[in-house]
Amino acid sequence: MLRINRENLRNSHETPWLILDLVMLGILFVNLAWLIFDALYATDFVYGVLGTYFPAFLSAYDPIHNNFLLVDLVFIAIFFTEFCFRWIVAIVRKEHLRWYFFPFLHWYDIIGLIPTGPTRLFRFLRIFSILHRLHKFEIIDLNQTAVFRFFAFYYDVFVEELSDRIVVKVLSDAQKDISAGSPLLDDINAQVLAPRRPVITQWMAGVINHLGQSIQSEEHGEVIREHVRKSVGKAVRSNAQVSSLHYLPVIGKTIENTLEESVTDIVTTSLVNLLSDLDAERIDHFISVGMHDYTPTADALDKEVLNVVNECLELVKAHVAQQRWKSHLTEKESAIPTDKPDINP
Numbered sequence: 001m002l003r004i005n006r007e008n009l010r011n012s013h014e015t016p017w018l019i020l021d022l023v024m025l026g027i028l029f030v031n032l033a034w035l036i037f038d039a040l041y042a043t044d045f046v047y048g049v050l051g052t053y054f055p056a057f058l059s060a061y062d063p064i065h066n067n068f069l070l071v072d073l074v075f076i077a078i079f080f081t082e083f084c085f086r087w088i089v090a091i092v093r094k095e096h097l098r099w100y101f102f103p104f105l106h107w108y109d110i111i112g113l114i115p116t117g118p119t120r121l122f123r124f125l126r127i128f129s130i131l132h133r134l135h136k137f138e139i140i141d142l143n144q145t146a147v148f149r150f151f152a153f154y155y156d157v158f159v160e161e162l163s164d165r166i167v168v169k170v171l172s173d174a175q176k177d178i179s180a181g182s183p184l185l186d187d188i189n190a191q192v193l194a195p196r197r198p199v200i201t202q203w204m205a206g207v208i209n210h211l212g213q214s215i216q217s218e219e220h221g222e223v224i225r226e227h228v229r230k231s232v233g234k235a236v237r238s239n240a241q242v243s244s245l246h247y248l249p250v251i252g253k254t255i256e257n258t259l260e261e262s263v264t265d266i267v268t269t270s271l272v273n274l275l276s277d278l279d280a281e282r283i284d285h286f287i288s289v290g291m292h293d294y295t296p297t298a299d300a301l302d303k304e305v306l307n308v309v310n311e312c313l314e315l316v317k318a319h320v321a322q323q324r325w326k327s328h329l330t331e332k333e334s335a336i337p338t339d340k341p342d343i344n345p
Contacts, residue, residue, distance in 0.1 A: 008138045018139070021130045024082055028123055031075045035120055041065055069115060076113050079123070083109050153329075160324065167320045171313050179310070201280040208283075212275025215268070225268055232264040 040046045041061065050058045064071055087102045096102060103110055112123035134140045142148045193200070215221040236259065 004140055014134075014137055014139065018134070020082070021133075024079075025127065025130060027075065027078060028126055031072075032120075032124060035072075038065060038068060072115050072120075076115060079109070080113055083113070164320050168317050171317050171320075175310055175313050197284065198280065201284045204283050205278055205280040208275050208278045212272050215275070216272045228268050228271065229264045232267050233260050236260045236263055 041050070042065070047058075050061075083106070086106075090096060090102045091099045096105070106129070108122045108125040108129075111119050112121075112125070114120075131140070131142065135142045215224045236256070
């Protein structure tokens with residue numbers, strides 16, 4: 001049910017425009033009704049019926065029909081005057097970024113002023129313009145009307161079906177290119193990763209430096225230091241030369257423990273210094289030189305990455321192909337209560 005919000009109407013100060021719209025709407029309906037009648041009047045059947053039963057009306061209307069264009073120019077003059085008035089008001093209110101935008105946005109009014117048969121139908125679009133303006137100021141709410149919900153639902157169905165098929169087609173073509181040996185990974189490396197290499201190396205340097213500082217920290221590095229201590233201790237104890245220190249009387253065990261702690265401190269300090277001293281330049285040099293000839297699993301990795309991309313595209317296609325409008329329609333129908341017949345006598 002279409003209701004007028006009177007409070008919003010008062011607050012929007014659109015009452016004079018609403019009155020003008022209603023007046024123009026009445027003139028529009030009169031004009032359209034006259035156009036339809038005059039078209040029927042030109043047929044032999046209607047002309048004969050009117051000549052038989054209403055000869056006086058026929059005599060009175062013949063001059064109007066013979067001067068059809070002149071009479072229509074009267075309506076055109078009214079519509080044109082109202083159009084120019086709205087254009088001037090739009091310029092004064094600065095409703096658009098440029099003063100000449102108004103006729104482009106209301107092109108249907110311009111076409112409706114052309115006195116030809118097909119273009120006169122564009123005058124009927126003024127009704128939708130009026131409804132849109134009232135809806136914009138929240139004077140009426142078109143969303144609550146059954147007609148709007150009907151057309152909105154089937155519009156969404158049309159757009160969803162069309163867009164889904166386009167997206168699935170595009171993704172399928174991309175999969176075919178990838179399967180045919182498209183140099184996707186090379187393009188990603190050359191066009192995406194290579195220009196961002198300085199940023200990536202700077203980020204990696206920051207992460208490594210932060211890791212070194214964390215190991216050196218008394219609070220956060222205890223786990224790493226303890227792991228290094230255990231690993232070095234195990235390596236020291238497994239060493240045959242160090243194990244022979246057990247045979248030294250009195251001081252053998254002390255020397256072994258001291259050596260183990262010293263080596264642990266040296267390894268930990270070296271690790272911290274290594275991580276802390278790495279910068280973006282060294283990492284970039286390592287990537288350029290050290291990783292340049294590393295290709296034992298390059299083909300397998302490329303194939304695996306392409307498989308991942310292909311599977312991701314399949315998931316996207318499956319998600320896009322879901323007809324959500326059917327689920328919405330099913331939920332809507334299930335929400336409608338059904339009256340069960342009373343089987344009790």
